[in-house]
Amino acid sequence: MLVEVLRGRAVVGSQVWDDAVVAWESEHLTYVGPPRPGDPDIRQAGYILPGLIDLHCHGGGGESFPDATMRDEVAAAAMYHRQNGTTVLSAATSTMEFGRMEFVLGLLAQACEEDLIEGIEIEGPFLSRERCGSQNANYLLAPDPACAELLLDAAGGYAWAMAVAPELEGAADLVECLARRGVLPAWAHTNADSTIARRMNDLACTLLADHGKAPLDYPVVDHLFNAMREMNHRAPGPVMEYMAAARLNRATVEIIADGVHVSNELVRDVVEILGPDSIALVTDAMAAAGMPDGTYELGGLLVHVTNGVARLRGGNLAGGTRFLMDIVRNVVAYGVDLATAVEMATRTPARVLGRTDVGELREGMRADVLLVSPELEVERVYRRGRIVA
Numbered sequence: 001m002l003v004e005v006l007r008g009r010a011v012v013g014s015q016v017w018d019d020a021v022v023a024w025e026s027e028h029l030t031y032v033g034p035p036r037p038g039d040p041d042i043r044q045a046g047y048i049l050p051g052l053i054d055l056h057c058h059g060g061g062g063e064s065f066p067d068a069t070m071r072d073e074v075a076a077a078a079m080y081h082r083q084n085g086t087t088v089l090s091a092a093t094s095t096m097e098f099g100r101m102e103f104v105l106g107l108l109a110q111a112c113e114e115d116l117i118e119g120i121e122i123e124g125p126f127l128s129r130e131r132c133g134s135q136n137a138n139y140l141l142a143p144d145p146a147c148a149e150l151l152l153d154a155a156g157g158y159a160w161a162m163a164v165a166p167e168l169e170g171a172a173d174l175v176e177c178l179a180r181r182g183v184l185p186a187w188a189h190t191n192a193d194s195t196i197a198r199r200m201n202d203l204a205c206t207l208l209a210d211h212g213k214a215p216l217d218y219p220v221v222d223h224l225f226n227a228m229r230e231m232n233h234r235a236p237g238p239v240m241e242y243m244a245a246a247r248l249n250r251a252t253v254e255i256i257a258d259g260v261h262v263s264n265e266l267v268r269d270v271v272e273i274l275g276p277d278s279i280a281l282v283t284d285a286m287a288a289a290g291m292p293d294g295t296y297e298l299g300g301l302l303v304h305v306t307n308g309v310a311r312l313r314g315g316n317l318a319g320g321t322r323f324l325m326d327i328v329r330n331v332v333a334y335g336v337d338l339a340t341a342v343e344m345a346t347r348t349p350a351r352v353l354g355r356t357d358v359g360e361l362r363e364g365m366r367a368d369v370l371l372v373s374p375e376l377e378v379e380r381v382y383r384r385g386r387i388v389a
Contacts, residue, residue, distance in 0.1 A: 051087025051368025215354025
């Protein structure tokens with residue numbers, strides 16, 4: 001039986017331990033604690049972290065989940081993120097022709113069965129035309145439970161969330177459908193005002209609790225601030241409602257903290273207001289993640305990447321180009337302590353997915369472990385106890 005033992009500074013729970021030992025046999029952690037007699041004397045120079053968990057990813061390494069036509073393209077994107085520290089990845093779709101979305105969801109379901117990815121968020125087509133961002137407006141639909149059922153069926157039971165603009169007619173019926181299927185509504189691409197945002201979030205909490213089938217009793221908010229009505233002191237829009245809900249454990253908010261989608265200072269402020277339990281750091285990565293500048297595809301639309309920033313021809317941001325460890329490093333650079341940053345990329349997203357086997361360094365957990373340098377650069381990745389090549 002393969003036994004691995006690492007010693008050094010480690011993020012354990014909400015703390016950084018200065019001298020910890022992390023050990024595992026096969027796929028599970030067997031010891032996390034202070035050094036024992038016989039443990040290695042040599043300490044790692046950097047940090048030992050739990051494997052990262054990305055809830056919202058459209059691709060990477062030159063491959064796009066929504067645009068994939070074969071299993072190997074999905075595998076290539078997933079493995080690129082895995083090699084860079086993300087050991088649990090949820091793939092996100094994009095708004096496309098309906099039959100095309102069903103096909104892609106079938107591919108992603110196959111990838112889940114093969115342990116390439118570990119969940120699916122269905123993003124599109126029930127989104128706001130005014131706030132569609134990089135979603136293809138030609139294929140947007142009004143919320144329709146029957147159509148949602150078809151997409152959920154195509155995902156083979158692996159979809160944990162579906163994006164919804166709450167202000168659209170029919171959104172309440174769609175939320176009822178999702179709650180009945182055990183799928184979280186993810187508020188996204190919305191032009192809702194504050195009244196609608198609060199009313200629909202309250203409704204979703206009630207329905208999720210009543211049905212009791214989803215991993216949480218409250219919704220997720222996709223990429224807070226982005227592709228939603230802006231805050232204004234006389235017309236606040238949905239952002240403050242979602243932050244208030246998160247503060248009361250009635251929502252989890254995603255943030256793309258790459259320094260492009262949201263200002264670093266604002267990210268720091270939101271973390272200080274809400275704390276890590278209510279925030280999941282995400283990449284929203286597309287095919288250009290980890291790749292040079294150039295032209296890529298996202299949901300059938302051409303995306304131009306210049307200086308690492310992805311935009312459609314009209315100027316809209318079109319996903320991220322960073323890995324989740326890059327985002328953790330960026331957040332730390334702007335004053336968030338390491339344990340808090342890691343929690344937002346591990347324990348919080350694990351809770352959203354309803355996972356109790358990943359997300360922290362604790363005995364009995366799956367042996368997903370990162371070794372990073374003192375500068376928080378990925379040096380080695382273990383997943384299920386095995387090194388990721």
